[in-house]
Amino acid sequence: MPVYIIGTSHIARESVExxxxxxxxxxxxxxAVELDYNxxxxxxxxxxxxxxxxxxxxxxxxxxxxxxxxxxxxxxIFPGTEMMAAVEFATMNGVRCAFIDQDINxxxxxxxxxxxxxxKLKLLVYLIPALVGxxxxxxxxxxEIDLNKVPDEKLIERALTELKREFPAIxxxxxxxxxxxxxxNIRKLQEQFSTIVVVVGAGHVxxxxxxxxxx
Numbered sequence: 001m002p003v004y005i006i007g008t009s010h011i012a013r014e015s016v017e018x019x020x021x022x023x024x025x026x027x028x029x030x031x032a033v034e035l036d037y038n039x040x041x042x043x044x045x046x047x048x049x050x051x052x053x054x055x056x057x058x059x060x061x062x063x064x065x066x067x068x069x070x071x072x073x074x075x076x077i078f079p080g081t082e083m084m085a086a087v088e089f090a091t092m093n094g095v096r097c098a099f100i101d102q103d104i105n106x107x108x109x110x111x112x113x114x115x116x117x118x119x120k121l122k123l124l125v126y127l128i129p130a131l132v133g134x135x136x137x138x139x140x141x142x143x144e145i146d147l148n149k150v151p152d153e154k155l156i157e158r159a160l161t162e163l164k165r166e167f168p169a170i171x172x173x174x175x176x177x178x179x180x181x182x183x184x185n186i187r188k189l190q191e192q193f194s195t196i197v198v199v200v201g202a203g204h205v206x207x208x209x210x211x212x213x214x215x
Contacts, residue, residue, distance in 0.1 A: 003189045004028070007150060007202035008082045010068075014149045015082035020201055023089050030096040030193040032186060033083045034200040036103045040087070043080050056120050057112050059085060086199045096193065100185035102178050110177065114169035123167065133208040140145055156202050183211035 006022045025033060032128035035043075068079050090097035106132065115123065151159070164171040182200065185210070189196055 001194050001196070002026075003186060003190065003196045003198060003212065004015065005198045005205050007156075007205040008199060009150045009202060010079045010082065012082075012149055014193075016085050018150065018166060019082045019086050020089065024088065026197050027194060028095065028195045028197040030189055030196045031086050031090045031096045031195055032097055032114055032182075032198045033086050034101045034182065034204065035080075035083055037088075037097045037099060037102045039080075039101070039104045039131045040099060042104075043084060046078070056124075060112075060120055060123055060127065061108070063124070067127065071196075086197075098185065098189055100182045100189075100198070102181040107173065107178065111170065111173045114156075114173050115167075115179070116169075119167070119169055123170075126166075150202050153206075158162060160203055175203060175207065179207035179211060183208050186212060 004022060005017055005099070007013050008019065086096050089095070112120070160175065164177070182198075182204065186196065186198060198208070
């Protein structure tokens with residue numbers, strides 16, 4: 001039962017075309033996307049959830065959203081457009097679409113708990129300069145990345161290695177835990193569909209691939 005995993009950048013124009021081409025070529029019975037229902041509806045209506053959080057947590061989430069918005073303005077691509085394109089194709093062509101990601105509210109809750117107070121402060125120290133383009137030692141430079149394209153595998157692995165070193169809690173929650181969750185959901189889909197196209201951020205591709213190969 002073939003599973004084709006398409007790695008994307010959520011703000012890259014190339015990702016949208018890459019997803020469309022893969023779907024047309026593979027003609028899947030199911031398209032699985034790195035979304036949960038809460039994120040899907042937030043993106044569909046371009047809304048932010050108004051969640052009541054402690055000041056420090058809310059500040060971190062606001063800065064992370066602002067950073068992504070600033071980057072997306074450089075490409076004129078709304079974050080997650082490639083995911084929405086996959087969902088739209090599935091809807092218009094009668095193809096089953098599956099949301100395979102972990103619930104965003106649970107993920108945020110887990111992340112804030114794992115970071116702890118000092119982890120949150122450290123993250124703020126990284127986020128604030130990043131918003132104004134100030135480089136920080138030990139972090140992959142955005143200047144090395146063509147935002148209109150999906151980063152190559154070496155750059156992705158370098159970024160993940162740095163993330164794991166600087167913020168192991170973030171790596172565990174946002175990468176490893178979600179990889180396991182998505183891999184479990186893909187396995188369930190394999191029991192129902194013969195051909196599946198999976199659309200996920202490029203940083204998840206190798207991890208999910210390894211998990212699917214495990215018995």
